[in-house]
Amino acid sequence: MKTAPSERHTLSILVDNEAGVLARIVGLFSARGYNIDSLTVADVSGDHAVSRITVVTSGPPAVIEQIMAQLDRLVPVHRVLDLTALGPHVEREMALVKVAGVGDKRVEALRLADIFRARPVDTTTQSFVFEISGSTEKVNQFVELMREVGLVEVARTGVVAIARGKEAV
Incomplete structure (x- = not known):
């Protein structure tokens, strides 16, 4: 069966x-x-x-x-x-991603954040907290890449979604 x-x-x-x-x-x-x-x-x-x-x-x-x-x-x-x-609908998720690192790791974290349009919302000399929003796949990919440069922790909102078009559903 x-x-x-x-x-x-x-x-x-x-x-x-x-x-x-x-x-x-x-x-x-x-x-x-x-x-x-x-x-x-x-x-x-x-x-x-x-x-x-x-x-x-x-x-x-x-x-x-x-x-x-x-x-x-x-x-x-x-x-x-x-x-x-x-059918067509918009889904988004937001995450706060804490990354620790100095030197090349810090530069790489900033470069990746720029590529993903994640913005730093907190910065110390040893770490960043980035805010990223987009599809679940985009957030997942960003988190996976940050594992390579010093991921510390992640907090996620969950998916919010709404149908496309002018009609309320």
């Missing part, structure tokens, strides 16, 4: 902005053994009544459909959209 290949999907979930909603969403994933690769939450309405939860998860198409159906049944959920299936 052949299993369907796992696909990465970005889900946008509009929910009531109330206590316990995030725990219910995460609990749904946890209870069913679904993995969350990235999770972000932000208030998106003027009256602070609605939040957008952006979840990146992976699975075969049938599992993604099942996740969406189960999320859609939760009471505080207004709408669940699979941005990946909808």
Whole structure:
């Protein structure tokens, strides 16, 4: 029996902005053994009544459909959209990357940061903290290259995403 290949999907979930909603969403994933690769939450309405939860998860198409159906049944959920299936959308992630080094390592860290359009947000004589934003792949590549020149630690935001075009979805 052949299993369907796992696909990465970005889900946008509009929910009531109330206590316990995030725990219910995460609990749904946890209870069913679904993995969350990235999770972000932000208030998106003027009256602070609605939040957008952006979840990146992976699975075969049938599992993604099942996740969406189960999320859609939760009471505080207004709408669940699979941005990946909808088509063109913009995804970004931000990271703070601390790199230590002196001499040639320091020069190389600055050169790589310039290539990736990462900007230094903190500098000492022994280290930098760079801020980088872009696709997850870009952030991953920057972090991997910084391992070679003195990576100390990384803090990441998770993916935020929105559909392209003039229509609100």
